[in-house]
Amino acid sequence: MEKEIFTFEKIEYLYKNVSLEELSKESNFITEKIFSNKIWIRAIIEFSNYCENNCLYCGIRASNKKIKRYSLDDELILKTAKQAIDYGVKTIVLQSGESSFYSSATRICRLVEKIKKLDSEVAVTLSCGYFTKKELIDIRNSGADRYLLRFETADEDLYSFLKNGEPLSKRIEMLHNLRDIGFEVGSGFMVGLPNETDEVAVKNLLLCKELNLDMVGIGPFIPHPDTPLAEAKLAPFEKTLRAVAILRIMLPYSNIPATTAMGTVDPFGREKALQAGANVLMPIITPTEVRKYYLLYPNKICIYENGFECFKCLENRVKKIGKTLKFERGDSLNKKCNLQLQKV
């Protein structure tokens, strides 16, 4: 079969000129062919909101002194992970801010090893920011399977502006390191950042393809009142849905979550994303006492729910659109396909 080439012009045409309805028809056809009506779930534990970075968009940036900082102790993290595993969850995601103390490579390795001891079949995904290649090798050796690190925007200037001078190449290098070390690699971007042009939106999509991502997490940028971008505007949600649909067309086998940020800007945002090409949901299982402190953006949904209430809610929501939640590991079919290609 001839490999489809996605040029800038082609993606620009899809993004600017083809209706969401048309795009979704194509993306849904692909999603159903590959994933049938299954929605894979991953349970997220937001174990610490300490962060040493000062990203202009993010509510847990170091300079935000208005939030209470927390780091769950290992015991509580393990207890929460065990509850999820007993419930049938096969992927645990550990997410945190970037902190050389609360989210050090040593601590992460220890946590991964302990989760794997609870059940060696459970996949562990990390989303804890930047690490050196050496640290990532240690983390992989501790048993971690997958890593999420969004590139946030494919525009170098916008990226450096948002991250106080850091070059985009540093993130991209880490994504390549993750791939070399054998992780399933996840990345993605925010939709509607200030100064984002259609050209940047297209570059975002093309970068996901170029990186051949196993997982692509995207979501609308939501201005946080306690950040320098408080006065920025929220982009129309349709832009996010268009991006989801095009990503599915470009990366048929990748895992694409319907994210919490999508459910925050639109009460049916996640359902809409699942009907535009997404195939994954990531319910939050962070202990309820601290959920309200992990606010990267305002008005986040699910922060007052307890334990596994989110699973019940999602089960119903998914049923209403004719899909089924699946408690499977849901390893990347994209990675599997690439490994098979390499063997030939």
Ligand code: 5AD
């Ligand atoms: N609005 C939407 N998403 C945000 N993130 C951080 N801050 C915001 C915001 N204000 C996203 C970033 C980050 C992920 C964990 O959350 O893309 O990588």
